[in-house]
Amino acid sequence: MFSVTPVKDLVLIGGGHSHVIVLKQLAINPIPRLRLTLISDVYHTPYSGMLPGYIAGLYKFNDCHIDVQALANLAKARLLIDRAIGLDLQTNQVLCANRPPVPFDILSIDIGSTPGTMTVPGVQQQAIPVKPIAKFLDHWDKIVETVRENPREKMRLAVVGGGAGGVELTLAIFSRLQQIYGLHSQLPENHLELHLFQKSDRLIPQRHPGVSQRLQKLISSRGINLHLGETVTEIEGKSPHSIHCESGLTVKCDRLFWVTQARAATWLKDAGLATDDQGFILVNDYLQSISHPDIFAAGDIATMLNHPRPKAGVFAVRQGKPLAENLGRKANQQPLKPYRPQKEFLILISTGDQQAIASRGCFRLGPHPLIWQWKDHIDRQFMNNFTQLD
Structure with a gap:
């Protein structure tokens, strides 16, 4: 009598950068007797590298979003549009917000992160977090529409967080709204008031100081109010909001975007997975949970125990x-292969005006249009992997 290999269930939670690549790879090289399920809370997953360009009005929605349904169909995967809210690790089940638990034999998690320090008084109620990205883009599209319909009303916006994400967002917001206001020649120059708060004494402190200096000079030259060394301690009142800082500084704004250091969903640690101090899943060199060998994780939600790296999209893609x-x-049931991430990595920081700055280690260059063209080429190449599925 011949034994039949049982069907195994591989469940992917999240449609992040790593998982869309997994789906494409499994479509190209399907694994026999492996049943594939993707749990995603959106039909279109955003590519973070192009989002500043979208906010600046340089890309359309479809340019920077991957059709998860089409990709799942290509990989012959079942797509469940839902939000994972927990794990039962005794029975190997994913707990979802709106459907019965989903059983798994092998699980992979790529759900990204959310902005940290959301416990600051008033932030939960008044601030717009940049993640989840889909909700943030809903807010942004409404702001753009408001400015289009009421161009003579002054708009006061603030961004809290001076890392790469906060800087790109600030410059993209400035460029997009200035485009709209530029259509109305009778408006005063200061019709847009934009603030950027950073608790450190320089922007993007993880990169070379020369990069910080270039960005700070650029931001100031555009009339954006830069508040370095300012820790936000409270957001008071509905629009307009009062932003209170530890130093005593208070600034009023109509909308506030929160782009601070990333944190993880709490249900991962609550389920019993080994995590780091911020709640991110600890994985070994195989991208495998150090506490549960049937569970893998990648992207921002994972921390490699032996090779910790910043939360950056380049690592999720790699x-x-x-x-x-x-x-x-x-x-x-084959031996796993180790993965070692690069130590130095290139970042291309878009400045909202079809220019960009390149930074890797001590090297920095720009802003310059050729660097933007380089970045645009890289990003479009990545997206072509998921838009040309035939």
Whole structure:
């Protein structure tokens, strides 16, 4: 009598950068007797590298969003539009917000992160967090529409967080709204009031000081109010909001975007997964949970125990193929392959006006249109992997 290999359930939670690559890889090289399920709370997952360009009006929605349904169909995966809210690790089930638990034999998690320090008084009620991105973009599209319909009303906006994400967002907001206001020649120059708060004494402190200096000079030259060394302690009142800082500084604004250091969803640690101090899943060199060998994680939600790296999209993209290979090896009971991330990594910071700054280690260049063209080419190449599925 011949034994039949049982069907195994591989469940992917989240449609992040690593998981869309996994889906594409499994579509190209399907694994026999592996049933694939994707749990995603959106039909279109955003590519973070192009979002500043979208906010600045340089891209359309479809340019920077991946059609998760089409990708799932290509990989012959079942797509469940829902939000994971917990794990039952005794029975190997994913708990969802709106449907019965989803069983798994192998699980992979790529759900990104959310802005940290949301416990600051008033932030939960008044601030617009940049993640989840889909909700943030809903808010942004409404702001753009408000400015279009009421261009003579002054708009006061603030961004809290001076990392790469906060800087790109601030410059993109400025460029987009200035485009709209520029259509109305009778408006005063200061019709847009924009503030950027950073608790450190310089922007993007993880990069070379020369990058910080260039960005600070650029931001100031555009009339954006830069508040360095300012820790926001409270957001008071509905629009207009009063932003209170530890120093005593108070600034009023109509909308407030929160782009501070990332944190993880609390249900991961609550389920019993080993996590770091911020709640991110601790994984080994195989992108495998150090506490639960049937669970893998990648992207912002994971911290590599032996190779900790910043939360940056470049690592999520690079982890995609190694993750796909190890999920396949796990399903086939083969030895896993280690993955070692690069130590130095290039970032291309868009400045909202079809220019960008390049930074890697001590190297920095720009802002310059050629660097934007380089970045645009890289981003469009990545997206072509998921828009040309035939």
